[in-house]
Amino acid sequence: MKVLVTGGTGYIGSHTCIQLIEQGYTPVVIDNLCNSKEMVLDRIEQVTGVRPTFMQGDIRDSAFLKRVFAKHSIDSVIHFAGLKAVGESVEKPLKYYDNNVSGTLTLVSEMDLAGVKSLIFSSSATVYGDPASVPIKEDFPTSATNPYGRSKLMVEECLRDFQQANLDWSITLLRYFNPVGAHESGLLGEDPQGTPNNLLPFVAQVAVGRREKLGVFGNDYNTPDGTGVRDYIHVVDLADGHLAALDKMKHQPGTHIFNLGTGQGNSVLEMVHAFETAANRPIPYEIKPRRAGDIAECYADPTYAEAHLGWKATRDLQTMVEDTWRWQSQNPNGYQ
Ligand code: NAD
Ligand code: UFG
Secondary structure (H helix, E strand, C coil): CEEEEECCCCHHHHHHHHHHHHCCCEEEEEECCCCCCCHHHHHHHHHHCCCCEEEECCCCCHHHHHHHHHHCCCCEEEECCCCCCHHHHHHCHHHHHHHHHHHHHHHHHHHHHHCCCEEEEEEEHHHECCCCCCCECCCCCCECCCHHHHHHHHHHHHHHHHHHHCCCCEEEEEEECEEECCCCCCCCCCCCCCCCCCHHHHHHHHHCCCCCCEEEECCCCCCCCCCCEECEEEHHHHHHHHHHHHHHHCCCCEEEEEEECCCCCEEHHHHHHHHHHHHCCCCCEEEECCCCCCCCEECECCHHHHHHHCCCCCCCHHHHHHHHHHHHHHCCCCCC
């Protein structure tokens, strides 16, 4: 079965390609390489023995997508391609609406023309805004606090409307919590360009000596140690969640929504200390003011996914930080 993977050379897409290949699927990767490198394909081949078919291009380019669907008989699409930097989205909102919203609309139009009716979309826990309580269930109210989050919410709503008008489609919205970790081989991982926005890549770069110290954004939240609490999920567990969604939902018309998280919250300082143990070295840090837009606590109620997809995260915090460290220490400058 051929699965089109948009954004397949990116962080989550590349790990999903490995799990797809290992479970007998044939991924066809498209990516414009705006935030990833073609070398990722070499690494996927090293791990699996299979080099995925790759076509470089943009999801906003309908002529390109027509060529992709004409060349390959695609059964389902897993759609990762998108921009994800919250801060940049505040400065350049139109770039985010164009890429994430228009790009998805173009993709869905071309799927429709090609008769491909099964889609899995990368959404985010950011669509819950500042939740009134935790753990977060799928039926909690949604809102957006920045253009990136609004682009995810807009796409969710567009897809829901589209599915209502096209009842034979299966659309699955996967709301990821905080993806971390790397492939256990140490060959694939997260390779942010410039200064990392997210906690674990920053910690990993401090550990490997690329940065002097971590800034901890606030220690006065109403949490056990005062620092922010998140639901960190291993990227390979997340990838497996996509396979479960593909397997269970492909032939189930409807709009399906699942949280992909572990259900466990960990604080910034817990993450720092876990990483210190994995890397066997201190991680210098200093307490800084809160980061604008951050919330105190965010973690999933993952029981709906377990009940309906037969999936749950299995990799613990220690595995997440050890795998991140293996990737970072073996590839101190990322994919070079
Ligand atoms: P990533 O940047 O590593 O991967 C995204 C890939 O999409 C990149 O390879 C990039 O080059 C490609 N891309 C972007 N715009 C494109 C376009 N117009 N046409 C073709 N390719 C394009 O990011 P990731 O962490 O792997 O995230 C994948 C998806 O998951 C994104 O949609 C992101 O918003 C979503 N998500 C990520 C997180 C996270 O913390 N990593 C959390 C929630 C949701
Ligand atoms: N943090 C620091 N210092 C840093 C970076 C982060 O203290 O240098 C803290 C944050 O304040 C927060 C926690 O670490 O308490 C996690 O921050 P991240 O930036 O790693 O993750 P967020 O939860 O802020 O955001 C992530 C993704 C978003 C997504 C959101 C919800 O980056 O795209 O999860 O899924 F929308």
